[in-house]
Amino acid sequence: MQVLRPRGPLPGDRPFTADWRHLAALRNGEVIGACSLGPAPWPRADLAQPPSPQWQFRSLAVLPAHRGGVGSALVAAATGLATDEGVGSLWATARVAALSLYERQRWQVVGPEWDKPGVGPHKYVIRLIR
Template sequence: FAAEINGEVVGACSVGPSDWVHLDVCVLPTPTWQLRSMSVLAQYRGGVGRQLLIAAVSGAQAAGANCVWANARVPALNLYLRGGWTIVGQPWDKPGVGPHRYVVLRWGT
């Protein structure tokens, strides 16, 4: 998914099938999809990310997913929380990127 303003791509993300392997953290309804590579140019933050999340989740739902999970950067957690996502598990560090948390959005059984 991509967000464009005046013909310029200002944000993007992808979502697709991906098994949740962190069963020590929680059990998720299957099938699970993963949101990946969420990115918005700094000067366009404050709405573009929310629209990308909505589009990605809608795409996953339409394809039959029962939940979406992501590796969220700690500074971006509020974006997910405002969208109804839940933080699960403990903080962890992604080398070269920084602190992350697992976030999930469930709607299936």
């Protein structure tokens, strides 16, 4: 079995609560990618005021051998789920290397680049749902 995130939770990751949703991408019955989303207040009201309810999108990962379209499909599925759930906006901390993936799906990059210890350069991104 391969592990999507061998290092486990990243610094600052809060434990998931029961109201979070977890999406898996399957290929031939095997989980090849995943992401999570759930209620969490946008932490940077100084940068933007996205509509409530505010949900966080996080822990997007696809097994290396299966990359190429799957990550975008998971982001699109999460956006669809958020729409169905009446979410006002999704926010995430995105690796700078992944910003183009989000921007292609109408996420907005907000604020300056900052360093997530042990992971690297990040920016906040927001997707308005309604």
